[in-house]
Amino acid sequence: MPAHHGLTIGRLASSSGVNLETIRYYERIGLMPEPGRSQGGHRLYQDAHQRGLRFIRRSRDLGFGIDAIRALLGLAEPGRRSCGEVRTIAEAHLLGVRARIADLVRLECVLAETVARCGAPGATPCCPVLEVLEKPA
Amino acid sequence: MPAHHGLTIGRLASSSGVNLETIRYYERIGLMPEPGRSQGGHRLYQDAHQRGLRFIRRSRDLGFGIDAIRALLGLAEPGRRSCGEVRTIAEAHLLGVRARIADLVRLECVLAETVARCGAPGATPCCPVLEVLEKPA
DNA sequence: TTGCTCCTCACGTCACGTGAGGTGGC
DNA sequence: TTGCTCCTCACGTCACGTGAGGTGGC
Numbered sequence: 001m002p003a004h005h006g007l008t009i010g011r012l013a014s015s016s017g018v019n020l021e022t023i024r025y026y027e028r029i030g031l032m033p034e035p036g037r038s039q040g041g042h043r044l045y046q047d048a049h050q051r052g053l054r055f056i057r058r059s060r061d062l063g064f065g066i067d068a069i070r071a072l073l074g075l076a077e078p079g080r081r082s083c084g085e086v087r088t089i090a091e092a093h094l095l096g097v098r099a100r101i102a103d104l105v106r107l108e109c110v111l112a113e114t115v116a117r118c119g120a121p122g123a124t125p126c127c128p129v130l131e132v133l134e135k136p137a
Numbered sequence: 138m139p140a141h142h143g144l145t146i147g148r149l150a151s152s153s154g155v156n157l158e159t160i161r162y163y164e165r166i167g168l169m170p171e172p173g174r175s176q177g178g179h180r181l182y183q184d185a186h187q188r189g190l191r192f193i194r195r196s197r198d199l200g201f202g203i204d205a206i207r208a209l210l211g212l213a214e215p216g217r218r219s220c221g222e223v224r225t226i227a228e229a230h231l232l233g234v235r236a237r238i239a240d241l242v243r244l245e246c247v248l249a250e251t252v253a254r255c256g257a258p259g260a261t262p263c264c265p266v267l268e269v270l271e272k273p274a
Numbered sequence: 275t276t277g278c279t280c281c282t283c284a285c286g287t288c289a290c291g292t293g294a295g296g297t298g299g300c
Numbered sequence: 301t302t303g304c305t306c307c308t309c310a311c312g313t314c315a316c317g318t319g320a321g322g323t324g325g326c
Contacts, residue, residue, distance in 0.1 A: 010305060020306090025290060040298040042306055051271070058270045063244050066289070076267050083264040087255045090266045094248045101241045104234055107200050111231045118224045127220040129227045130213050133195045134188070147279060157280090162316060177324040179280055203315070 006036065006044030016053050023053065031056060031070060064093055143173065143181030153190050160190065168193060168207060201230055 013020040026032040032052055035043045055076065059069045068089055075086050110132075117128040150157040163169040169189055172180045192213065196206045205226055212223050247269075254265040 008306075019291070021292080022290060038298080040306080042298065054273075055270050058272075062248060062270075063241075072267070072270065076271065081263060081267070083255065086264050086266045087252060090248060090252050090255075094245065094252060097241055097245050097248060101238060101245060104200075104238045104241070108231065108234050108238060111199060111227060111234060115224060115227050115231060118220065118227075126218060127223050129223045130209070130218070133192050133199075133209065134213065135195075136191075145280075156317070158318080159316060175324080177280080179324065197315090
């Protein structure tokens, strides 16, 4: 019985866009179920694994952490669907993303202002960036 | 000769707001110069160390990576000041920050839209978040 | 003497990626 | 047989933080 009984990890990797070692990593940490093996010990993946990996990948693309994904995967099981809990996780994540954006925007302002003063004619003696970094107090 | 000859690492840490182990880490990777030691082997920091650490800390607050800070510290030395090089580093960093913001804003949009559909009356059957994550294609 | 501070060294964090050294399978 | 794919295991990444076990210094 040849490889018709499932996808090899390489094919799963290239079809999903997830690195081969990352797939093994997901298995190691229990995010992906262990697949069957060929006689030679090679992993053979079924449709359910493909769907699971796609779910994980989409979640990562949306910035969910591994723990959040673990929770989402549990809630995604038929019969355990709980829209409220899913929403809670997604909203918490959304707040985190917004906080990171706010931090970065503040940072962007300071940097942009400082760099803009670099070329300003007749402005500060030499280097506004170093001045900001060296300023006492 | 008691501790009058410099700040202990603990005092430097609390006065700068940088964790004590982080200061040792900066020394280990060559970002901070090695300070003198007391007879008992305790580090004793001088004013120059304080100024250096403040520079590093400000740079980290602005999101500069360790390698960028190493470069900035070199350029901050008297006689080696090069406004153009400093500006180049700062502008590259600014572009990186803007790219991260753009990524996060895109992500925020998708998340916000999806979560908003959660409570929508008579909308999708159950859970828009899971639907997004499970969608085939 | 107490007890707070300091010392070094090793390991943990996060989500993976890389590399070594070896083998399956067409 | 070739050569591509797969296997496991260990270590590297980034910028630190934590903990163990021991000591300085007032």
